[in-house]
Amino acid sequence: MIDSTEIARGIFRISMWDEEDLLKAKLLWPGATYNMFLIHGDKPAIIQTMLRRSFRRLRDRVKSILGSGEVSYIVVPHHEGDSSGAVNEWAEAAPGAEILCSELCAALSLRDFSDKEPRVVADNEVVDLGSHRLRFFMTPQVNQWDSLMVYEEATGTLFPNDLFSAMGTHVTTDLDHSEAALGAARHLGYQADDRASLKRALDWIEKLDVKLIAPMHGPAVTAHLDKLLRTFRGQALALA
Numbered sequence: 001m002i003d004s005t006e007i008a009r010g011i012f013r014i015s016m017w018d019e020e021d022l023l024k025a026k027l028l029w030p031g032a033t034y035n036m037f038l039i040h041g042d043k044p045a046i047i048q049t050m051l052r053r054s055f056r057r058l059r060d061r062v063k064s065i066l067g068s069g070e071v072s073y074i075v076v077p078h079h080e081g082d083s084s085g086a087v088n089e090w091a092e093a094a095p096g097a098e099i100l101c102s103e104l105c106a107a108l109s110l111r112d113f114s115d116k117e118p119r120v121v122a123d124n125e126v127v128d129l130g131s132h133r134l135r136f137f138m139t140p141q142v143n144q145w146d147s148l149m150v151y152e153e154a155t156g157t158l159f160p161n162d163l164f165s166a167m168g169t170h171v172t173t174d175l176d177h178s179e180a181a182l183g184a185a186r187h188l189g190y191q192a193d194d195r196a197s198l199k200r201a202l203d204w205i206e207k208l209d210v211k212l213i214a215p216m217h218g219p220a221v222t223a224h225l226d227k228l229l230r231t232f233r234g235q236a237l238a239l240a
Helices: 020-024 052-066 087-093 103-113 178-188 195-206 225-234
Strands: 002-008 011-016 034-039 045-047 073-075 098-101 126-128 133-138 148-152 157-159
Touching (some): 002 052, 011 052, 034 052, 073 087, 098 103, 148 195
Parallel strands (some): 073 098
Antiparallel strands (some): 002 011, 011 034, 126 133, 148 157
């Protein structure tokens, strides 16, 4: 299944789950959404490329939203199949687009994996899309060693990489997301319990005017954001 929903002004969550061929290839977890985000600004951006094998079907969904427009920025939150697997396909489809990533991501992976030289963004750097502004923060070890997070300033939307991800296929939730996200971190093992790295990320998030949290798996979170942050600050993310 593929769904696209505008979750904030000009921000579309394009979600894929339980695609039969990808399930058979063991590239998807059953019952989990894999989310990419399209920011339909004056200079459109996508966050995550999704899997190489899913490129055509997701490109068609992006084209249905952009019309004749073309992606200007391809944001890679970290190097992993669902985050950067289709980076070359997207770069070929949008030859004028820049690939944005952390220095660690470029040095360890993308300068070799990508056919196009990526542009490294700095901590606290802002990329102006015209109608939207992306602010980047380096968050190594949350959840991968080369991770970054993105905050869209015009709508208050946080893209926290895989942090706060959960199972389920619903688009948004206004319920307390704390236990669902904590349970996913503990039982799926995607997030190491690196307290120092996590604290730095949470300290940064708490300074922002976040109105919506849009993780890479599971629903976008619209309420009880303070409780979610307190839970991840105070609870272990690994089972004993």
